[in-house]
Amino acid sequence: MKIQTLLPLFFAPFVLNAQTKNIATDNRLITELDKMVQKEAMAYMQNPARVGISIGIIKDGKSYFYNYGTTEIRKSDLPTSKSLYEIASISKTFTGTLLAHALIDGKIKIDDDIRKYINGNYPNLEFEKHPVTIGNLTNHSSGLPQFLPDQSETFKKPMDSVAMALANFYKNYSKKKFDEDLHQAKIDFVPGTQYRYSNVGTQIAGDILENVYHKSYGELLSEYITKPLKMNQTIVGTNSAQLLTCYNDKGKVMPRNFTTIFAPAGGILSTTGDLVKYMQYHLNESDKYVNVSHTPLVKADEDGDAIGLYWRVHTYKDGTKTVYHTGGTFGFSSILQIYPSQNMGVVILSNESDGESQGKLYNIAENILRNSSKK
Template identity: 35%
Template structure:
């Protein structure tokens, strides 16, 4: 099963500086390479039907560069611009977490506080064998709380083109305090602080708690601590509806815009690339203590995977720190990443939901390699893998590290690489990478699940069954493994 981002914040005390688009077109310059790369990759993205419209903002060394592709409305020639507004989905969570960081810096709240201290009523269920859900757990994805509460999404078989409209109508019917009533019966899925899992409810509760702490609505807090300091336009309400793109699902069906407050704090903000470039610039500068706090890891290990306050952190294949997050709504997708050591960040916004956020991540990765070149450690590793036909990857990695000690391989990086090979119809090569993951991370259910998929692709039924069983031993809740195992045993 392909690992995805946990669909995974800044502030100046004064007005953020303006970012002017670069204008250098001299052959051979970094700017020229950047322009050529994004123009080619962006146009290809549209031509392959991955989205109808897409806007990209790149910030490098304090300057912003903008690229726009496709159309904001199907069937019309309406190219997006850096002023076009998109729903940013779960990237909203890092905005909420930035307000939290300010509250911590101001002494209004503590990251280790039991969340029940700020909730109305009694919630003995919000603890796991004496371990309570803490404020930090709401912001680092380890709360153990359900994903959505109340849950607006229809159950059972429903036309996928109609499901978003049904969910939206359900949201409109939610009472303001309905979440608290349903929260009393909610069950934690894991011990708080131990297992990352997506939860819109966690972000919603965090926003509600911040409203209580400050005695002000969420919209006012976002304006005070994010939008006004950075010079961003408002990301709430309908004031910029005329600039909003129209969103479509993968079957090109028009999707509804998401204005309901029930989803606002978890994924309801909307911005243009002009806004997001200012946000990225402030994040990279990190001149405010609240920004720095929001970027510090509070769960996990950055050598493999970690989480700060709703940023996902890890290291690149050559050991550089990367912060990233993605999001999706009914009709839009977003992806953001930054590399503090390089002074570089990028945000991509599209009017297509779901898998598009992962595809934009791949575009960002390809752009990095084309603009600044493939890291020597990765080039050496790829050459050695090809020479050895992807066999005995553990030995190959050890040998490459003798010349390139900076080579940094994570489970997720290898996992995504393996799935790219599967899509390219190279299952034997993918198998070698998945074997490496199972050897290096023997307690990872996902490593064995992916290994089983490769064996299944190759027609090796006994090995596929054995590895799906191993994956389910490590995580009995692995639905993908259970489904494939049942299918294989029935043959």
């Protein structure tokens, strides 16, 4: 499969052998699931760059939580199921869930030209008279760039400085400036014919939701998702004092995730305790909103990969499927993956990010899910 790119029962250091890194954990090592998680998490945490991870699992309606490492370098505080992490692009699945509500409520149609729902005149948001549709936004086929304004030159800088440069740039970046920059965006292929990952497209999806409901994105998030599911620690914002310190692979503290303008695309903060509730909800594909958000607009490719309303959907050769999304900022990495046929989901949140972390967290979730299916 291709990867397109939160109260410990007790605190006890666990040592694999003399050659391995000592890692604190609250894993009791009693059940087969405990042992499976231990094997996967310890292998991941042996990398000297790793700081802490929190793992949440929902299986047949029962929740399990495991934590490893520390909340902060040179400290011994173990993270918990209440530790607050940036979940980065997993935020897009919340936007997809809200779009499912808008579709079923008759507020929008999936094939609508997005200009029907955004303020201003945007003749540039089409290619050869083919407009960008809401569906194009959700499966990253709009042709819109990853960031506005274009940040390709910024990403040519040494990686250590990119995060700081972007954080400084977007610190005072306003919605008004985003709208101005959107007028300069160029679509260079027929929307719906090519894949191009776009945070901008998801930001626009958030704007559309606000415009059709006449409520802020944060209000919609609360009304339709976090309040009904009692996800009391899941919030939009960058200034929460509870947010963990985050690091790159060199142990350098990284800046927080820019500004609330990015909320629909990657600005939600959450915990494993809350995200287990979110996974439990999304395991119920008989729920009309869940079903719509998981349904791809186009047929899966030859590898079995497709995209619903931002959710990644992979169908295995045996016909079963997994629904997931990864997330990564310059200091946080994450994976949230559900396996409907097994009534199971896994979320892993980390306060360290590097070039391999998202993929390796995905592998941990995949191994836990697939191995559990064999039990």
